[in-house]
Amino acid sequence: MDRQQEYVLRTIEEKGVRFVRLWFTDVVGKLKSVAIAPAELEKAFEEGIGFDGSSIQGLTRVYEADMLARPDAATFQLLPWRGTDYPVARMFCDITTRDDEPARTDPRNILKRALESAADMGFTCYVHPEVEFYLFQQESDPEKIPVPIDSASYFDHVTRSTAHDFRRDAILNLEEMGISVEFSHHEAGPGQNEIDLHYSDALSMADNLMTFKAVIEEIAVRQGVQASFMPKPLGNVPGSGMHTHISLFEGERNAFADPTGPYGLSKTGRQFMAGLLRHAxxxxxxxxxxxxxxxxxxxxxxxxxxxxxxxNNRSALIRVPYYKPEKSQSARLEYRAIDSSANPYLAFAAMIRAGLAGIAGDYELPEQADTDVSLMSTMERQILGIESLPESLSQALRVMRESELMAEGLGEDCFAYFLREKKHEWREYSTQITTEERRRFLATF
Incomplete structure (x- = not known):
């Protein structure tokens, strides 16, 4: 047993922890949880906790269902919202087979493999997400349009606002769990909020984001509101993105920083960005x-x-934020497509793989866009070689299906399952008859 595990067992005894929740995610990023008694934790560290992996979306097939959840002691934290009378703790788990091999479809393991590839090239990866979400009045009927808790806009200060109290409670809970928050504010949409987490290594950040969502949902229940990470919950107002700042380090040095390079970016930074663009x-x-x-x-x-x-182009897929020459550690890229509903383990793994491909392949960075590309004509974009992102999930799946980068990065099993599951989501959506269709075609004149 290592020191970290010994620390966890000692802390559980000192704090009187009554339950330990073991967390992991399925392939699409839904948080899974099993609670064990503290007396079972030492055995869990040594042998793992067995469960039926075939019952977890995308994890494994029925004929190889037995899996083990192995708690990562480094992720141990008390859950502050559960109080001190009967303390509850949580740890994230790595999923393995009965032969103690990492599960090929475990999202956390897929991100670890991407980070190992970065490490083989001499890099560690850090990320910093800006998480947007909506707060609605409590409403259980999904047939009704949700009502935002306020009508405020970007950076608005609303006296006696529910959102102020909500963000305060969320930040206090996160910080009690060792998750640093950079800042928070009201976003552009009515009832829309943003909380930015302080940068950390990509694996810790993926764990932090899953914790973040759990915190937001717990506080929403407690305050009688509804929190939503849905990318576009309302028409005619902004959607909820998760702009993600990313950088590579070589030891203590930011590998993206070069004060003499274009926009302060090193060749490595430009190659990484070229990889993100080519594989976007x-x-x-x-x-x-x-x-x-x-x-x-x-x-x-x-x-x-x-x-x-x-x-400085906020209509671009990737923005290069300005940093002061004396603060080269802040050099980074901001990837703006990712939304708040993404599975952070898979999303970060995909971004890292794409960027590393740019470094390994010495990709050439295309010319920058200085204007709002959406205002250009199709012909102008074609002349400049600017492609569009997929316009639907169906189109995105067709592109992904032909991607060697994604097949290798996710692994054969996860790649196949993800495509199959998301194709099913698209088919279900495509066969629905909407109110708008009825309004248009059943209207009487």
């Missing part, structure tokens, strides 16, 4: 995994629809 269409099904995601991407309001980059 291939990874979109993962960074934007739902039918509804494409209503955000193609709904305007600064959501990126075209594959281009620019230093």
């Amino acid at each position: 269409r291939e990874i979109t099904a993962v960074t934007n995994q739902h039918v509804n995601s494409y209503k955000r991407l193609w709904g305007g309001d600064e959501a990126p629809s075209y594959v281009c980059w620019g230093p």
